[in-house]
Amino acid sequence: MDIKARFLEMKRQGRPIAVLTAYDYPTAKAEAAAGVDLILVGDSVGTNVLGYASEQEVQLSDIAHHVRAVRRGAPQAPILADLPYRTYETPEMAVANARQLREAGADMVKFEGARPEIAAALIAAGIPVCGHLGLEPQTHLDKKLRGRSAVEAAQLVEAAVALDRTGISLLVLELIPEEVAARLTRAIAAPSIGIGAGRYTDGQVLVITDLLGLTSANFRHNRRYAELGPLIGTAIAGYVRDVHQRAFPTEANAFAMPKEALLSFESGGS
Numbered sequence: 001m002d003i004k005a006r007f008l009e010m011k012r013q014g015r016p017i018a019v020l021t022a023y024d025y026p027t028a029k030a031e032a033a034a035g036v037d038l039i040l041v042g043d044s045v046g047t048n049v050l051g052y053a054s055e056q057e058v059q060l061s062d063i064a065h066h067v068r069a070v071r072r073g074a075p076q077a078p079i080l081a082d083l084p085y086r087t088y089e090t091p092e093m094a095v096a097n098a099r100q101l102r103e104a105g106a107d108m109v110k111f112e113g114a115r116p117e118i119a120a121a122l123i124a125a126g127i128p129v130c131g132h133l134g135l136e137p138q139t140h141l142d143k144k145l146r147g148r149s150a151v152e153a154a155q156l157v158e159a160a161v162a163l164d165r166t167g168i169s170l171l172v173l174e175l176i177p178e179e180v181a182a183r184l185t186r187a188i189a190a191p192s193i194g195i196g197a198g199r200y201t202d203g204q205v206l207v208i209t210d211l212l213g214l215t216s217a218n219f220r221h222n223r224r225y226a227e228l229g230p231l232i233g234t235a236i237a238g239y240v241r242d243v244h245q246r247a248f249p250t251e252a253n254a255f256a257m258p259k260e261a262l263l264s265f266e267s268g269g270s
């Protein structure tokens with residue numbers, strides 16, 4: 001079954017889709033082993049891993065680089081890659097850039113906004129597409145809830161239906177009231193994947209650094225399944241202390257020469 005049919009079948013059966021971002025080899029490996037349904041190499045890599053000030057600094061080459069690492073970690077898993085800011089200004093540009101992400105190992109690409117002509121061009125080129133509506137971080141610089149008014153909510157449903165008619169495989173809904181997400185999910189054929197979109201979408205997506213407790217912000221939409229931030233800090237401080245005190249390495253971490261070689265070595269070699 002192709003990737004679109006697989007997720008459509010999950011929606012039909014009412015089985016929720018678990019999507020999670022990954023940016024590197026070991027994380028992708030762990031996610032594949034845990035049964036994540038779809039790995040997202042998001043442009044959130046920019047602010048969370050690369051130290052950029054905004055999503056707008058992320059380049060196509062950044063996403064391609066991280067897609068290759070994730071593909072090596074999860075050779076069989078479905079991978080979704082974000083088209084970064086300004087890499088889909090025209091349908092031709094979107095297709096050319098999406099092809100590069102596909103060559104890097106992505107199965108599907110995602111772009112932000114109510115741009116059915118972009119989705120249509122990608123799909124015509126044989127590239128599975130995920131839409132992204134609600135909060136669109138590449139252009140919405142105030143990270144606020146969208147679709148709070150009846151007018152804005154109706155516009156979101158309309159945009160979703162227009163995207164859906166092009167034949168998209170999935171639609172990400174970010175930071176919208178759950179009533180809007182529920183209505184929208186019923187209005188489209190494609191499975192909806194929510195982040196801060198409440199309980200009634202066909203799937204969920206989180207940013208891996210948030211789930212692991214590596215992000216300082218405590219987002220309402222997130223659940224922290226671990227507190228790795230303090231754990232990493234403690235581990236690194238322990239290492240520095242041990243090196244400074246000559247407590248690391250010990251004999252157990254060191255390698256010794258064979259006795260014969262050592263005798264010869266100490267008496268001047270050969």
Ligand SMILES: Nc1nc(=O)c2c([nH]1)NC[C@@H]1CN(c3ccc(C(=O)N[C@@H](CCC(=O)O)C(=O)O)cc3)CN21
Nearest residue numbers: 044048137143144145175207209210215218219220221
């Ligand atoms: N680490 C991280 N986690 C994410 O979920 C995430 C990213 N980065 N980068 C890309 C987008 C941006 N997202 C964001 C960014 C900010 C808020 C935020 O400030 N939320 C507020 C509520 C806002 C409101 O009430 O309008 C919060 O208090 O959680 C939410 C999602 C989701 N995505």
Ligand SMILES: CC(C)C(=O)C(=O)O
Nearest residue numbers: 021042043044172205
């Ligand atoms: C927040 C998700 C949906 C995303 O687009 C990203 O991680 O870049």
Ligand SMILES: [Mg+2]
Nearest residue numbers: 042043044082
């Ligand atoms: Mg993104």
